[in-house]
Amino acid sequence: MIEYLQHLSPWQWLAFGTLLLILEVFGAGGYLLWIGVAAAGVALAGFVFPALPWALQFVLFGVLSILTAVYWWRRQRSGKSPSEQPGLNQRGxxxxxxxxxxxxxxxxxxxxxxxxxxxxxxxxxxxxxxxxxxxxxxxxxxxxxxxx
The missing domain is CATH 2.40.50.140 (Nucleic acid-binding proteins)
Structure with a gap:
């Protein structure tokens, strides 16, 4: 297994990110979307820096996952502003x-x-x-x- 991890290519990260985005379609509520984006970010880093060590790839994936999840969480919380029409969709x-x-x-x-x-x-x-x-x-x- 360690042999496999030591030779991860950007294409494998891109495939992993794509798999997460496909799973997001089935209703994960936005969480797999941002982790998939983090995997795509690691793939991009792998294309730019081909000699990136596998351990650093996983650290980068973890950091990007946390950053994108926090970004999503803050965005969701900031979107809860009071409506200009508070009775909208409340018939009666x-x-x-x-x-x-x-x-x-x-x-x-x-x-x-x-x-x-x-x-x-x-x-x-x-x-x-x-x-x-x-x-x-x-x-x-x-x-x-x-x-x-």
């Missing part, structure tokens, strides 16, 4: 505080309102059809309403 949140007329009467605590081009199930006090209600909350797909 945009209706909080708005008033609507009941499309179907609230009977036994359940009814419907028409909001935009959709009908929404609502919960609240029993009210006749056409009554004006105000949305005060949301429980999953149900909007909580009160008489306006």
């Amino acid at each position: 949140q945009e209706f909080l505080g708005r008033r609507f007329a009941l499309h179907e009467a609230i009977v036994d605590g359940r009814g419907k309102i028409k909001a935009g081009d959709s009908l929404w199930l609502v919960t609240g006090p029993d009210l006749p059809q056409g009554s004006e209600v105000r949305v005060i909350g949301q429980d999953g797909v149900l909007l909580r309403v009160e008489a306006a």
Whole structure:
């Protein structure tokens, strides 16, 4: 085994990096991507410095792997900035505080309102059809309403 490691070529590092990138496609969450990039970096160093000792190649691979992983980790954490549209992709949140007329009467605590081009199930006090209600909350797909 040591004989094999002493004669690693840049092409073998490139093949290893390619294998890691292929494995990344199957859902490693970005981690194998950066380790594959580190292997490609060692391959590049092997092409530039053909007499690079195998031990130094592994040290370089380890250092590049850690640096790229830390880079990925910091980039992922910095991308968690607050959105300019906090209710985006949270249907129903945009209706909080708005008033609507009941499309179907609230009977036994359940009814419907028409909001935009959709009908929404609502919960609240029993009210006749056409009554004006105000949305005060949301429980999953149900909007909580009160008489306006």
